[in-house]
Amino acid sequence: MSQEPQEERRALVVEDDDDVRALIEFTLSTQGFVVQAVDSGLAGIEAVRTFDPDLITLDVGLPGIDGIETCRRIREFADAYIIMITARDDEIDRLLGLETGADDYLSKPFSVRELKARVNALFRRPRRGVGAVASQQPVAVPDHEVLEHGRLRVDVDGRRAFNGTLELALTRTEFDLLAELMRTPARVWTREALLRSVWGTDWASDTHLVEVHIGNLRRKLEGDSGEGRHIRTVRGVGYRMESVDS
Known part of the structure; x- marks a missing residue:
């Protein structure tokens, strides 16, 4: 019996450093991607429109x-996985705080092994459609996996989350974190366990990513007040969902 051909995966590298660009191109090509590379942001936006990549690596500088x-700009019309690449560790907080729409972050210098691990982890996660926005209208949820905790409701298969009747505009990572916490609301999740489950990585140095994403998620769930009303920090351990009746 002949096997059906696998769907071609495409990657776009947006990087102005010749050496780094060549390294990423080579690494992704060894993972089976058809790779295109450009050296500026405007060229990258145009390439996304014409090349339609599944993955984008995007340099900050x-x-x-x-x-x-x-x-x-890319997030306005494309749902490709995006890995931001920065030359400084301290830029990661700023990137996450700005909610750029990126799915992951790498600091230079990075190893080929780390890049491959992060790409593989991303492709184990479902892609969310473009243009998710908040809505004040009640929305019917299809009859499939739905998680509920107090006023929170997560339609896992439809990739939609609600606080009461308000649909939340969550990033992929925020959605995955909320769904994971709500699946076992009494469990205290360590940062390392969330890294493995949501990011698919064991890189201990990345636990700060969890903290910043949790902070962003809390602001979308609660606004500037009421921190901890939905997600509780268990000091010295990690996070769990707050008790509904608390």
Whole structure:
């Protein structure tokens, strides 16, 4: 019996450093991607429209419009996985705080092994459609896996989350974190366990990613007040869902 051909995966590398660009191109090609590379943000936006990649690696320090603005523009029309690449560790907080729409972050210098691990982890996660926005209208939820906790409701298969009748505009990572916490609301999740479950990685140095994403998720669930009303920090351990009747 002949096997059906696997669907071709495409990757776009947006990087102005020749050496880094060549390294990423080579690494992704060894993972089976058809790779295209450009050296500026504007060229990257145009390439997304014409090349339709499944994965984008996007340098923060691009000439012209930087990687943050490039990411914002790409997210208006494309749902490719995006890995932001930064030259400084302390930029990660700023990137996450700006909610660029990226799915993961890498700091230079990075190893080929780490890049491959992060790409593999991303492709184990479902992609969310473009243009998710908040809605004040009640929305019927299809009859499939739905998680409920107090006023929170997560339609796992439809990739939609609600606080009462308000639909939440969550990033992929925020959605995955909320769903994981709500599946076992009494469990205290360590940061390392969330890294393995949501990011698919065991990189201990990345636990700070969990903290920042949890902070962003809390703000979307609760606004500037009421921190901890939905997600409780268990000091010295990690996080769990707050008791409904508390």
